[in-house]
Amino acid sequence: MNLSKIHHIAIICSNYQVSKHFYTEILGLKIIQETYRESRDSYKLDLQIGENDQIELFSFPNPPARPTSPESCGLRHLAFQVDNVEVTVNQLRLRDVEVEPIRIDEITGKKFTFFRDPDDLPLEIYEK
Structure with a gap:
């Protein structure tokens, strides 16, 4: 394969x-x-x-509703790679998108955070 x-x-x-x-x-x-x-x-x-x-x-x-909690069985979230999490968060907030506080991945040391699409699908931005 x-x-x-x-x-x-x-x-x-x-x-x-x-x-x-x-x-x-x-x-x-x-x-x-x-x-x-x-x-x-x-x-x-x-x-x-x-x-x-x-x-x-x-x-x-x-379409039938689907559980969207990040801990539900199935797709957990969709992650987008970005050059700078802070800049991307500011751009999202300027467009009235609610964004969670920025966190640091304890394994990689990289910055990341989550926001949601109109159907409550969890989306992540993760720093390159």
């Missing part, structure tokens, strides 16, 4: 327009392609992170 990298992260949102605004306007991710899938009454928005990474943002009619 030769798993060489993660191709994409898929997120199902409850309100497509709100999440599209959050990921493109607040987080500044570039739209690669937006597709409306009529047979599913669903949008698929491909977003670029850095040079090679992608998030696929999906909408579906009435």
Whole structure:
């Protein structure tokens, strides 16, 4: 088996327009392609992170709720690497995004913190 990298992260949102605004306007991710899938009454928005990474943002009619606590079974959180955590925190707060206090990873000594997307998905910024 030769798993060489993660191709994409898929997120199902409850309100497509709100999440599209959050990921493109607040987080500044570039739209690669937006597709409306009529047979599913669903949008698929491909977003670029850095040079090679992608998030696929999906909408579906009435998706079931999912536990989002960081300690729930399943995906714990999605982490973005940034050059400077303080600068990124300030940029998020200027866009009215609540951000937890900055912490230091006790293993690596790197700065990190968490915030949440419109569906309460925990997102992390981690210093390079």
